[in-house]
Amino acid sequence: MDSFVIQGGRPLRGTFRVHGSKNAALPLMAAALLTDQPVVLRDVPQLSDIRNLVGLLGTLGCEAEHDAAERRLTLKVTDQSQCVAAYDIVRTMRAGICVLGPLLARRGRAKVSMPGGCAIGDRPVDLHLRGLRALGAEIHLENGYIAAEGKLRGAHVFLGGPNGSTVLGTDNVMCAAVLAEGTTIIECAACEPEVEDLANMLNSMGARISGAGTPRITIEGVEELGGTPEGGHQVIPDRIEAGTYAIASAITGGEVTLENFPTASLTAALDCLRQIGVTVESLSGSKNGIAPPLRDDVRVRRIDGLHPAQIVTQPHPGFPTDLQAQFMALLAMAEGNSIITEKIYPDRFLHVAELTRMGAELIRTGASVMVCGQKQLVGAPVMASDLRASAALVLAGLAARGRTVVNRVYHLDRGYERMELSLQALGAQIERVDQKDAE
């Protein structure tokens, strides 16, 4: 198992290009099951979750060709006989559930292992099933598998749950409805930019979807889909990776230029950074209208001290839960007390105990954490527990005095492409070592 060894205290400087989005790419890949024509994706990040989904698609008769240099992934279904997404692969990656809607729509049946809970808390799939049942699917649970079959018809579907809508559930229902007979309206759809990216690609393949990116999506079913148009579909930039590197610049008191930065999909996080005293300045100079650009080049730095803030995670366009842990690391160094409340995953706080080991003063009550700032963090051996918690520990390590060892970085490799190399290029002292050599 690998670990990162970090000598903190170096301000980061230089340029980093934000990669294509993991959470956009995964459902785009699963959507290749909706057609027997090639689906070509550009700017696909090189991550273990992507490799695992390629493996799962392979077991479902969808072949993949990866041009690593061009970051291009070509997917093509050659065999439609297999409809089982096995436990062994789905348990490594919850996004395996994304194949449910496409398989059901195109092959009339699907058997997908029920994903388990994970480190960030319970992650039910009841809304996915509710949506597919509304389209006419017959669904039952069988030995830990979701077994679904039936001919799908357009319907009025409501996807609101106790914590808002569901991102992958909206993707599943949208993919299923694309090939259903008649019109589907999804109410309380997830508005995340990754859902919009999926709708854009499906439309380029012949689907008829409108309203994606808003809480009401309308889908008029079509007979079949073609492949992606010439040149393929370019995956949107990863807003969470972008936010994480912006914090890396701010927490080290550095000055980093971020290219391919998705300003338009980070409004809440950028607003929060400004309150904290971090400037994110557009370098493109393009001020066409009031809408921020989908891709921009920005420079991130902090002016002087960090101010406290109040953060509540919410569905998009609210503050993203996937940046909560990283902001906690930043606010641990602010002058004053902050409060962070988690409304998407009320137990997503595994980083609290580890940040505390690094000198952060954190008081958790239920789904809120008071962050008592003005602390100098100190290096320590810490344990990564999930993807974003791990990112928070790396950020804290970059700012801390002394040596930090982040163990179990395989969590990070699920969502950040060779993070240590990117941070080294920005001047950080960080190394990947075998855990037994890190002690």
Ligand code: EPU
């Ligand atoms: N929920 C239900 N029922 C369902 C589905 C979800 O109650 O059937 C609840 C969840 O428990 C949670 C809320 O609804 O409280 C939102 O969950 P959602 O379904 O939207 O999460 P997801 O689609 O499984 C994606 C991202 C997550 C990200 C969430 C929220 C992917 C592959 N994953 O998960 O990303 O946190 O949306 O924005 O897109 C990450 O990248 O670190 C990550 C965890």
